[in-house]
Amino acid sequence: MMRALRLAWRYVVHHRFKSLLMVLCIALTVSLPIALAILLASFNQQIVSRARATPLVVGAKGSALDLTMHAIYFRTKPPGTLVQGAGQPVGDLGTAIPVHARYTAQQVPVVGTTLDYFDFRKIGMASGPGLARLGDCVLGARAARRLGLKAGDSLLTDRENVWDIAGSTPLKMRVGGILAPTRSPDDDVVFVDLKTAWIIEGLGHGHEDLEDETDENLVSGREDGVVTARATVTNFIEVTDENAASFHFHGNFDEFPVTALIVLPRDDKGEALMLGRYQRDDAPAQMSKPIDEVQNLMQLVFRVQKFFNANAVLISVSTALLLVLVVLLSIRLRAGEMETMFKIGCARGTMASLIASELLIIFLLAAVCVVSVVLVTNWYADDLVRSLLG
């Protein structure tokens, strides 16, 4: 058998292109469905665990799935914005953590939230003091790596619309630190305080003190101690220790926008009561359970996977038939070689074992490819899925 294997190896090496094609045909046919299954399992594990760890979300009425995906992954657009006061029905039945993720910094989502979020997700700092003052940001581990930033650097937000020169101006943020890696979507975003997010949105700003300003180009009027500024007043585009005190907001915080609220119910009863409150017709927003939405999504995904599996079976069968055809044609082409071997004393069984050895080598090489693909997929599945979801 060893001699047949060595002869077969020489044949495979000599006809390396044909052999490679056969190896790739088999390897791709077998490994693709397996790799897909691994990715899907990772996707399922990640999305379900993230959803399970997020008890309830509140958001604008519309697609509950869009709301869920936005609240837990920050990337997809929410069904709409809501005001922070939409969390009032939560009352003392739970804790509402705001999420405002409308803007980006160098294409990385900027998520405005409160410190409660970091406690809720159990995210610690890897370096830097964190969000020390208005205008600070902290970067997820992968986002920091991607942007090449460290604590003390600065990061400029992206302009929402480059053609709208009257729109919100980019804010130069100070990097207050880098978060410890969590292998979750939190690694891929930039976190800021909710008020900083509102400054980015243009709802808060800082400028020079106008109390004693007499320039009519800057001040249009004074009435009852209220100074009305003209548009010529220059807003600060960066929060510094010197100008931080000048930043202020006009309006009621409850009327300020957020894109979602993550709600942590006090207990099961509180959860049921809150769900009831948000199901009322006059409720200002919708509340959904991320795990329910994600499980519905996964049911659909698994149904699609069944279709792909059936497709993979058909492709496997057709590949197998093509391989049989290739082998039969190859044997036919080698009839002269077989005849010579027979004439010089080769048994028919030896010839069969020679061809079987060639196929064995092809299948072994394909198996090596399949195992490699599976190992690599397994190794990178989590990161790959996270980047796809992120």
Place this chain on the structure above:
Amino acid sequence: MIHAENLRFAYPRSEFELRIDDLLVEAGEKVAVVGPSGSGKTTLLNLISGISVPDEGRITVMDQPVGTLGDAARRRFRVSSIGAIFQRFELVDYLSVRDNILLPCWINRALPLDADVRQRASELAEQTGIGDKLHRRVTRLSQGEQQRVAICRALLTRPALILADEPTGNLDPVNKQIILDLLFQHCAENDLTLVAVTHDSNIVDGFDRIIDFAEFRAGSSL
């Protein structure tokens, strides 16, 4: 060495029939079988080597009744006792010169494939003038060199009988003579019996005996 009596052989669904009443080839003899295409020359070689079995009659080669041996026994006999050379060399294109020479050992577990055999392959290659091409692919050799590889392969197992089917049929005149000289030299040095089929009457001078199938008629003694 070879004795055939009352031999009859016909291919299925063919009108051709080979009939030999009496054929005797002595050990050490160099016999050329000549004749037109389709006269049964190659069929005779197949019967001698046990590739084909006669429908009737008896053929013994080196005292072995090859016509009545089983498939496996005939194959073992062919491997151990006969060296075959073909017109188109019939080399295996994916093997090197050395592995082609060693092919009988590669495909027969009964034959050793050890250092001694490899050494013999190298020696044969040296003797036939292709010693410096042992690791080349056979497809990169000239036709004359390829036939030398085939001769080395035929001689590897130290057979007592060489059957050559048109050994010079694909060669130019210069190579024809070189190959024949090599064959004759090896037969002389090792006391081998040579039966060569050819339709080229110009190469038969060095043979001890010529059997002309053109003059042969059924029922004749050869």
